[in-house]
Amino acid sequence: RRFNRMQNQVLQLTKWIQQNQRIVFFGGAGVSTDAGIPDFRSKDGIYTKNRNKYPYEPEEMLSVSMLLNNPRLHFQFVRENMEHGDIQPAYSHRFLAALEASGKDVAVVTQNTDGLHQAAGSQNVWVLHGDNRRYCMACGKTVEKNQAQLDDEGIPRCPYCQEGIIRGNVVMFGENLDSKVVSGAIDAIAKADLLIVAGTSLNVYPAVSFIQYYPGDRFVVINKEPVVQAPGSLFIQAGISEVFQQVNETLALPVS
Numbered sequence: 455r456r457f458n459r460m461q462n463q464v465l466q467l468t469k470w471i472q473q474n475q476r477i478v479f480f481g482g483a484g485v486s487t488d489a490g491i492p493d494f495r496s497k498d499g500i501y502t503k504n505r506n507k508y509p510y511e512p513e514e515m516l517s518v519s520m521l522l523n524n525p526r527l528h529f530q531f532v533r534e535n536m537e538h539g540d541i542q543p544a545y546s547h548r549f550l551a552a553l554e555a556s557g558k559d560v561a562v563v564t565q566n567t568d569g570l571h572q573a574a575g576s577q578n579v580w581v582l583h584g585d586n587r588r589y590c591m592a593c594g595k596t597v598e599k600n601q602a603q604l605d606d607e608g609i610p611r612c613p614y615c616q617e618g619i620i621r622g623n624v625v626m627f628g629e630n631l632d633s634k635v636v637s638g639a640i641d642a643i644a645k646a647d648l649l650i651v652a653g654t655s656l657n658v659y660p661a662v663s664f665i666q667y668y669p670g671d672r673f674v675v676i677n678k679e680p681v682v683q684a685p686g687s688l689f690i691q692a693g694i695s696e697v698f699q700q701v702n703e704t705l706a707l708p709v710s
């Protein structure tokens with residue numbers, strides 16, 4: 455029964471992809487779980503697994519005030535939870551790049567900072583929460599991951615000025631989104647014929663509020679678990695790569 459329903463839903467999604475030119479894919483951490491990066495709020499998520507494990511809630515551990523006021527604890531949390539080895543794009547990243555290469559106007563709006571859409575070849579990516587570049591908070595220079603030197607508290611320090619703390623170019627709790635990225639993302643969503651929202655629990659503002667700028671009625675949500683806010687949408691409860699693999703049985707795009 456579930457199988458039949460999902461087949462019909464995938465068929466609907468496939469038709470909408472075929473029939474529409476301007477496609478926005480709005481994604482979250484669930485897009486990269488297939489690449490081996492844990493998400494935040496599902497069962498194995500970084501927040502879920504770290505409730506009551508540190509002196510502060512995991513969200514606070516990743517806030518800008520923790521970075522500034524207790525960098526030792528902040529970087530301990532980052533080291534213990536957010537460092538991944540060599541990560542490669544998953545099928546879903548590669549499918550979206552192939553869809554764009556096929557001639558569709560695809561815009562990816564992502565809450566992720568892992569760079570996997572760009573690595574897969576997507577050209578039009580709006581990174582709402584920043585990227586994986588690291589820089590020195592004192593001198594501003596970009597610092598490669600292997601160049602940072604940990605001091606005796608485990609805080610990464612700048613190899614150029616020997617002083618500053620190295621941070622990611624990410625938007626932390628307590629910081630604002632880049633206004634150019636926000637207007638680019640909203641503009642793409644407002645012009646979209648088809649909106650696909652995937653792998654996000656739709657919890658974090660302002661990012662999720664941008665979905666409201668979508669004017670149309672071809673609105674698809676793909677998530678492994680039910681998500682609250684999805685008025686008027688086609689909800690496919692499944693893995694993203696699995697869904698796109700099924701879509702591509704019809705589209706037959708050369709997914710690298």
Ligand code: OAD
Binds near residue numbers: 656
């Ligand atoms: P969440 O962890 O809140 O939500 C991820 C969602 O993806 C969950 O609902 C999972 O069930 C679902 N999911 C996981 N793997 C999936 C898969 N393979 N296929 C389909 N669904 C899958 O992550 P986000 O909504 O992205 O902010 O979280 C938003 C923001 O909260 C993040 O950008 C981060 C975090 O604090 C910052 O870093 C600023």
Ligand code: ZN
Binds near residue numbers: 593595
């Ligand atoms: Zn420096």
